[in-house]
Amino acid sequence: MRIDLVPDDPFGLHNLPYGVYRAAGRAPRVGVRLGSYVVDLSRLLGDEVFATGSLNAFMAQGPTRWASVRADLAEALAGEVSDEAVHHLADVTLELPFEVADYVDFYASEHHASNLGRLFRPEAPDPLTPNWKHLPIGYHGRSASIVVSGTDVVRPCGQRLPPGADKPVFGPSTRLDLECELGFVVGVGTGLGSRIAAADADEHLFGVVLFNDWSARDIQAWEYVPLGPFLGKSFASTVSAWVVPMAALDGARIAVPPQEPVLPYLAMDGPWGLDIDLAVSINGEVVSRPPYAATYWSPAQMLAHLTVNGAATRTGDLFASGTVSGPGRGQQGSLIEIGTGFLEDGDEVVIAGEARLADGRRIGFGEAVGRVVPALPWGEEQGDV
Amino acid sequence: MRIDLVPDDPFGLHNLPYGVYRAAGRAPRVGVRLGSYVVDLSRLLGDEVFATGSLNAFMAQGPTRWASVRADLAEALAGEVSDEAVHHLADVTLELPFEVADYVDFYASEHHASNLGRLFRPEAPDPLTPNWKHLPIGYHGRSASIVVSGTDVVRPCGQRLPPGADKPVFGPSTRLDLECELGFVVGVGTGLGSRIAAADADEHLFGVVLFNDWSARDIQAWEYVPLGPFLGKSFASTVSAWVVPMAALDGARIAVPPQEPVLPYLAMDGPWGLDIDLAVSINGEVVSRPPYAATYWSPAQMLAHLTVNGAATRTGDLFASGTVSGPGRGQQGSLIEIGTGFLEDGDEVVIAGEARLADGRRIGFGEAVGRVVPALPWGEEQGDV
Structure with missing residues (x-):
């Protein structure tokens, strides 16, 4: 599918915030928000660092990696995305996105x-x-x-x-x-x-x-x-x-x-x-x-x-x-x-x-x-x- | 071996404090101190909850379990203990015993x-x-x-x-x-x-x-x-x-x-x-x-x-x-x-x-x-x- 965005969507490809969501009956996963949808990052990018219930493992990889994932996302989400990786926000619950240290x-x-x-x-x-x-x-x-x-x-x-x-x-x-x-x-x-x-x-x-x-x-x-x-x-x-x-x-x-x-x-x-x-x-x-x-x-x-x-x-x-x-x-x-x-x-x-x-x-x-x-x-x- | 204690040892069987130690070239483990020795708890009691680098997993098991482990330890350490489970304190380094939450x-x-x-x-x-x-x-x-x-x-x-x-x-x-x-x-x-x-x-x-x-x-x-x-x-x-x-x-x-x-x-x-x-x-x-x-x-x-x-x-x-x-x-x-x-x-x-x-x-x-x-x-x- 191709993810629809409203004109001037504040959650467009220029934003791409990260979160942790839970689809019904499933374990929590790291996702990225685009428009009114959340995209499963481990499915989209095939990387197990996102198949967890917090952003911490990804955050710990550092700024070079943050930049490369952001570039990969902008490219991947501009085109067709597998239906299985996409959830409407109405269909998920959102959890604490990271484990708070201090x-x-x-x-x-x-x-x-x-x-x-x-x-x-x-x-x-x-x-x-x-x-x-x-x-x-x-x-x-x-x-x-x-x-x-x-x-x-x-x-x-x-x-x-x-x-x-x-x-x-x-x-x-x-x-x-x-x-x-x-x-x-x-x-x-x-x-x-x-x-x-x-x-x-x-x-x-x-x-x-x-x-x-x-x-x-x-x-x-x-x-x-x-x-x-x-x-x-x-x-x-x-x-x-x-x-x-x-x-x-x-x-x-x-x-x-x-x-x-x-x-x-x-x-x-x-x-x-x-x-x-x-x-x-x-x-x-x-x-x-x-x-x-x-x-x-x-x-x-x-x-x-x-x-x-x-x-x-x-x-x-x-x-x-x-x-x-x-x-x-x-x-x-x-x-x-x-x-x-x-x-x-x-x-x-x-x-x-x-x-x-x-x-x-x-x-x-x-x-x-x-x-x-x-x-x-x-x-x-x-x-x- | 049988662990020697000095008379009135403040680290006798009535104390049994817990810590985390590292023997040369080995991963950290939970141990208990008796006299001048540290005893490997996962070896002594055969429980994997102690085969980690912090006390947190054991502490999370709660007060009934803390009491039963303490009773088991008092009994096990009063007799013969496998040499392999025992280290002299001089032979190990001691680490932070638990992961600090707040x-x-x-x-x-x-x-x-x-x-x-x-x-x-x-x-x-x-x-x-x-x-x-x-x-x-x-x-x-x-x-x-x-x-x-x-x-x-x-x-x-x-x-x-x-x-x-x-x-x-x-x-x-x-x-x-x-x-x-x-x-x-x-x-x-x-x-x-x-x-x-x-x-x-x-x-x-x-x-x-x-x-x-x-x-x-x-x-x-x-x-x-x-x-x-x-x-x-x-x-x-x-x-x-x-x-x-x-x-x-x-x-x-x-x-x-x-x-x-x-x-x-x-x-x-x-x-x-x-x-x-x-x-x-x-x-x-x-x-x-x-x-x-x-x-x-x-x-x-x-x-x-x-x-x-x-x-x-x-x-x-x-x-x-x-x-x-x-x-x-x-x-x-x-x-x-x-x-x-x-x-x-x-x-x-x-x-x-x-x-x-x-x-x-x-x-x-x-x-x-x-x-x-x-x-x-x-x-x-x-x-x-």
Whole structure:
């Protein structure tokens, strides 16, 4: 068969994102998306590296191989494809596309960090901490709690300090939030005691996903001093099912916003910003349109910083941008910034994204979707101290 | 052969810690330590689950199986053992005993948290933050940077803010520290959206290791507000080669120090303190003897807290106690508390540990050893902004 594409399809031959799908009664396999179809890569290319339930083995093969597979795919998918290798998206379920090794969340948006600084530290003269423009602030998160788009999110329970109280209470979070982010997937890491230069980031970065770093603001506010967010974040983070290759985004590279002078290890040798439009919807209504292009720190800088101390990286490492917020109204990437309330049980949150290439074509990312379901029973006995 | 034990050997039949070893020219295997020997478990018990390079497959089999293997071992090792299954420790290298899934570091010692509060927040009226006695504070760390005892530790480079300066400089850490801790290894986890009750911790906890959470205090001080430690910790953490089974420590269970009232999910149904003596040596000289028994929060409470929000746990999860410090002089578990200076290149740090059982016998943990080696070249160009 020949795979039909709609005009200007954001999942055309210029995109070709990778994912892991399961056809009814079959084991999961690596596939590539073209239009509204997923193509079985091990059948198409006859390579067993794709006959698994994760992208990790392929990602570990490195950038030369990524480029050659991408070229082979563009050629093979432009012609006739065996019917047996093709599934309509409606006929498959999509799974977590890669095994997550270490997961780090950054805090790379100046507008978001300023908005949160004003909310969490209203007494401070500057909403940004003194280190903010010198390094991309980041922290490690919980890899086991990363789920694929479509997975329900159970409202977390935990401790929170009610206003004016001197001791905490226990129960479901009453300030459940979303965070609209991009995630960057490391294909090839380096051992302990080595560094990745910002200029070499392309040798290591495999692709990009949409990311929702669900956050319980009441749990977070009570726990996070002095060692950072923990249970306020670790209950779930949602990634989109498709990993868009970095190579598909070459035409979306733009300059990052002007930066203050940085230490040499954070210098870049080319444009590392990305012209990607994000959109957050709740129950079908768009509540925000954060522009990723406004993000201060680039993924190359995040990776260089993450490894400058010699930290080891591995295939499947995921680092996220932190909440993406633009400067304008309607561009904030979290509800605490928007200020109109938090998530209710039953709410469905959809983060969508699309890159604009310099030649006018669009690159689709799909969606990172999650529905909030009620908290686990917690009982009377979990009430007061 | 019959394996000789010295009188009161802390690695006798009452201990039987698990590890992964490699004999010359052979693939790594799971073994058990008895006296000064390691015994090949797949040969001894004829079970392929041990013919691998990690404990994870065995740990995933769960607590009933852990108990039956322990009983089988005690019986098999009390008699004649095939020469081919036995190696002297001098003839093997020891490897990382398990694949680390998620790694969390807690902050469970009141004496340590008080000491650090006074150092980092001298202006605060109380050295403990208001949340400290309500929850075991923790944060996620970097699993990829966890190494087995004996691995050299490269002095990390990074940003630090010199006293009085208004912008950071780059270079090797000048305040490299150790942290003497215990690590707890999860054998069986639970899926996303479930909790582990403190009373059920024994069903999930497989064993205990010694742990050195190397820390660059200058990097940490500059980066850690507001999202916690990152590069100041992620360059290396050392675990001992032997995982002491929880079952071997039944006789070392004691009450934890008196606690303020806690929320019900943190209540315990029995003694969860551990009477374990730790010792920190630098270049052969003991600099501290931290008593683990003085630690405020128990491992059962740490695990209950870690999962109370529904976070997923997995086989191979590691959570550490945080620095163990006692109330007395000579009991502090880090150099910043001891106050006599930081680590120099070439320094060898040894953390050793031994449990005291109620019946007077001792349980050996071995050592977590690491030598500091000079920083990677960083060059002139990495100097000032």
